[in-house]
Amino acid sequence: MCISLTRPLILASASPRRAALLAQLGLGVTVHAAHTDEPPPAPGEEILAWAQRAAADKARAAAAELSPTPALLLGADTVVVLPGGGLDAPCLHGQPARLLGKPRDLDDARAMLRALSGTSHVVVSAFALLAHPEGTEVTEAVTTTVRFRPLDDAEIAAYLATGEPLDKAGAYGIQGRGAVLIDGIAGDYYTVVGLPLTRLWLALDAWRQR
Numbered sequence: 001m002c003i004s005l006t007r008p009l010i011l012a013s014a015s016p017r018r019a020a021l022l023a024q025l026g027l028g029v030t031v032h033a034a035h036t037d038e039p040p041p042a043p044g045e046e047i048l049a050w051a052q053r054a055a056a057d058k059a060r061a062a063a064a065e066l067s068p069t070p071a072l073l074l075g076a077d078t079v080v081v082l083p084g085g086g087l088d089a090p091c092l093h094g095q096p097a098r099l100l101g102k103p104r105d106l107d108d109a110r111a112m113l114r115a116l117s118g119t120s121h122v123v124v125s126a127f128a129l130l131a132h133p134e135g136t137e138v139t140e141a142v143t144t145t146v147r148f149r150p151l152d153d154a155e156i157a158a159y160l161a162t163g164e165p166l167d168k169a170g171a172y173g174i175q176g177r178g179a180v181l182i183d184g185i186a187g188d189y190y191t192v193v194g195l196p197l198t199r200l201w202l203a204l205d206a207w208r209q210r
Helices: 016-024 047-063 106-116 153-161 177-181 189-193 197-207
Strands: 009-011 029-031 071-083 095-100 120-132 136-148 182-186
Touching (some): 009 016, 016 029, 016 189, 047 071, 047 120, 071 106, 120 189, 136 189, 136 197, 153 177
Parallel strands (some): 009 071
Antiparallel strands (some): 071 120, 136 182
């Protein structure tokens, strides 16, 4: 099963995982990742809305660097969400939460893995489809709950030594060696990888060749 679109698809992300997922669907894609600032969500802001805005900002930034030739830009953003946080925390479904993005360094990755050990968290993956040059947008955010088994410090250190955690939200990759850290998931696996394929497939229908 594949899909032919009415205009070229451009991925506004440097993530090789997202490019591979699009190829898995039989979609030809060009990568054009533009730099964007990613301010954190405001106190009390709903993370689902914030993630959709971040995905749309990436698509818009890439579109601004292109000629007016018709294209469809795809921006995406994935974050790991833990319950809790202070008065300045954002919210997930109205409850205070804290975000785990990509770790700054090994110490930050270690702290994230310790926080995830033996607990459940939510992964939010948002995408934005931007029709260029018209500016029409479709955005959506999808959530999946992931449960980690308990990890000891030696196992965390061994995983850190692989280098895999450093470019992953929450410091783990479910599609890589991090798979063995996970006790189970509730929801869409591909949301955790970084792109909710079923929801994206349905959203692309508006640009499908008939």
